[in-house]
Amino acid sequence: MSGTASIGADRPARRPATGPSPMRLTLVELRKAADTRAGFRLIVAVAVLTLAVVAARLAFGEARTLGSLAGDAQLPASVLLPVLGVLSVTSEWSQRTALSTFILVPARGRVVAAKILAACLLATGATAVGLATGVAGFAVGGILDRTTGGWDLSGAVVAQLLLVDCVTMLCGTAFGLLLLNSAPAIVTFYALPIAWTLAAGLLPGLDTAAQWLDIGRARVPLAEPGVTGQEWARFVTSCLLWVALPAALGLLRIHRTEIS
Amino acid sequence: MIEVNHLSKRYGDQIAVDAVSFRCEPGTITGFLGPNGAGKSTTLRMICGLTPPTSGEALVCGVPYRSLPVPGRRVGVLLDASAQHAGRTGREVLALSAQVLGVAGARVEELLDLVGLAGPAARKRVRGFSLGMRQRLGIAHALLGEPEVLILDEPANGLDPEGIRWMRHLLREHAARGGTVLLSSHLLHEIERTADRLVVIAGGRVVGRGGRDEILAGGGDLEEEFLRLTGRRHVIEEVEQ
Structure with missing residues (x-):
């Protein structure tokens, strides 16, 4: 260790007057998602599985359309990526980094906003990678005569895929915010669709409710063009229940909780 | 103050x-x-x-801590040296906070050197740090923004x-x-x-x-x-x- 310290007691002129911008905080959150081994491996796994899913779809079964390949390519991201959304919040508590995070940025809502933005950017990236893999798969499949239909992919479907990916990711983030604990948040995220299916099977009356409240079901029509008004209403309702509500409660909890 | x-x-x-x-x-x-x-x-x-x-x-x-626009530039805090992500390297821990504070990357290297964590130690993950190394990393972290307090x-x-x-x-x-x-x-x-x-x-x-x-x-x-x-x-x- 060297003996001299560069400390700021004698250099007050270099202080910035404003806090870090939302953009800067979002970039920091994106970096945090990938700078640990667990996060990096999860992202690599999503990329590899995306490739594998497209290859398997081409190798087995009937000939594929561009739309079905592009849709299937989103599967790994929609299943695995929300774990990153959960961990981006819960690891701050399990690894106790919340201490230095909130010491540097005391406005906790700004950190949460950056995490939500970062989650959306990650989901957007995953959608883009999925689409690119789907398109590349369609081109290769065309040579191998394993495809059907032309190069038409509706812009509406692409936008809907993106929306569903973002919402799925944010659902993970919202559960993380609400529970602040990795294992319960991840288990709840995966167990919820199963619970709906079981419950709807046992109680016939619940089936109608599930169409509005089960996000896993409400998002299915968005994989195709021509989503009706009622289908949008169902999707938005389920999002309010499983994304907006837990996120709002979680934000409240984070504002009130003591960081130690 | x-x-x-x-x-x-x-x-x-x-x-x-x-x-x-x-x-x-x-x-x-x-x-x-x-x-x-x-x-x-x-x-x-x-x-x-x-x-x-x-x-x-x-x-x-002169103001409540939470009212400071960039508290890390005025106040260096080390409350618990163990409260760092075990999976990040020492350098990454400092680089992340430097990014939040808007501090140049050179400052990270300067501090790693100052606290004796330059070289191979900086590439090690915090999981493998001794308590003494964590303390030094925490001190470097507190000094990042050249605070007066x-x-x-x-x-x-x-x-x-x-x-x-x-x-x-x-x-x-x-x-x-x-x-x-x-x-x-x-x-x-x-x-x-x-x-x-x-x-x-x-x-x-x-x-x-x-x-x-x-x-x-x-x-x-x-x-x-x-x-x-x-x-x-x-x-x-x-x-x-």
Whole structure:
């Protein structure tokens, strides 16, 4: 260790007057998602599985359309990526980094906003990678005569895929915010669709409710063009229940909780 | 400058911190002492805006900590050296915070060098760090934004004698440049050599406060005085009988 310290007691002129911008905080959150081994491996796994899913779809079964390949390519991201959304919040508590995070940025809502933005950017990236893999798969499949239909992919479907990916990711983030604990948040995220299916099977009356409240079901029509008004209403309702509500409660909890 | 005015924290029926008041002036090192559970860490967390006080206030550089636009540029905080992501490298921990603060990457290298974590140590993940290395990383983290105020909870824990000496030198130099240091420790001998002002709390209340020389005017050493102030000396005497 060297003996001299560069400390700021004698250099007050270099202080910035404003806090870090939302953009800067979002970039920091994106970096945090990938700078640990667990996060990096999860992202690599999503990329590899995306490739594998497209290859398997081409190798087995009937000939594929561009739309079905592009849709299937989103599967790994929609299943695995929300774990990153959960961990981006819960690891701050399990690894106790919340201490230095909130010491540097005391406005906790700004950190949460950056995490939500970062989650959306990650989901957007995953959608883009999925689409690119789907398109590349369609081109290769065309040579191998394993495809059907032309190069038409509706812009509406692409936008809907993106929306569903973002919402799925944010659902993970919202559960993380609400529970602040990795294992319960991840288990709840995966167990919820199963619970709906079981419950709807046992109680016939619940089936109608599930169409509005089960996000896993409400998002299915968005994989195709021509989503009706009622289908949008169902999707938005389920999002309010499983994304907006837990996120709002979680934000409240984070504002009130003591960081130690 | 740190100003703590009648700061209290109550958890249900229990009073963790009871109307604590003290000031840390620029150019001084204040040692913050007290037995385990006296309320030291709760007080430090309230000063840093992590725990809302039940009543009273704490001002850092004249305003509540949470009102500072970029607190890391005014106040360097080390509350728990173990509170870092085990899967990040030492360098990454500093680089992330440097990005938040808008501090250049060169500052990260400068600090790794300063605390003796340059080279292979910086590429190691925090999981593999000893407590002493974590403390040094935490000190580097506190110094990142070139702050004028330092708030350090048990920073000497786990440091080797050379490290303790280095830190004493660092803190004295900081104070000599007009910086303010608030430092908690159980290493009384070390506090006696480093701090020039003392605040002693027990059971959430301030039981002693003043210049080191004032407090030690009776001629005893700090350990004697600490045990007397915190009401623990009789326990020792009973044991000795």
